[in-house]
Amino acid sequence: ILNVEQSPQSLHVQEGDSTNFTCSFPSSNFYALHWYRWETAKSPEALFVMTLNGDEKKKGRISATLNTKEGYSYLYIKGSQPEDSATYLCAFGTGGFKTIFGAGTRLFVKA
């Protein structure tokens, strides 16, 4: 059974703090790793798709790294802002049609 684990489950930080979360996934049959941001009452929004071991992606204050050999990805947020408060989902693609999602990390940024 393919399993995607995310940690921590939730995180409370102060505005300006930098933070990071982890996504663990099976290291075999890797095809792609996706990160999504899901704000309350909105649709999940794609942040990154990563496909190669060692990939690093950056969008503004948010960046992500990928290690396919050991099966993990990190998402980093530099200088957290209240508008960063959301659930961050990672999803593992096997090359088939299924995308397996983790349960998410819920981030709360206090002003």
Add this chain to the structure above:
Amino acid sequence: GAGVSQTPSNKVTEKGKYVELRCDPISGHTALYWYRQSLGQGPEFLIYFQGTGAADDSGLPNDRFFAVRPEGSVSTLKIQRTERGDSAVYLCASSPGTSGRPRNEQFFGPGTRLTVL
């Protein structure tokens, strides 16, 4: 352009009733996915369409669940004899990928919150 839309946004029904949930994908997207998200969990894959055909329906929990996409655009998820355990947010996503390989990012709708009383 318009994103993925889902209707209704909320649906409350009684146990045993039949419900239909609709998804309008982004125009031109050939791939369409349905997911179910229960409280505290990530989206759970239900079914994937490539065009009109269901390429993978292995995530449908049982034969009470069925989905169609007759013209390769709009899709309807149908649930018969609803049970309280069916209560969840049902998400639809579309993707432009013709191969269906999940490299392509998926564009999600806002979801339908189904409550079965």
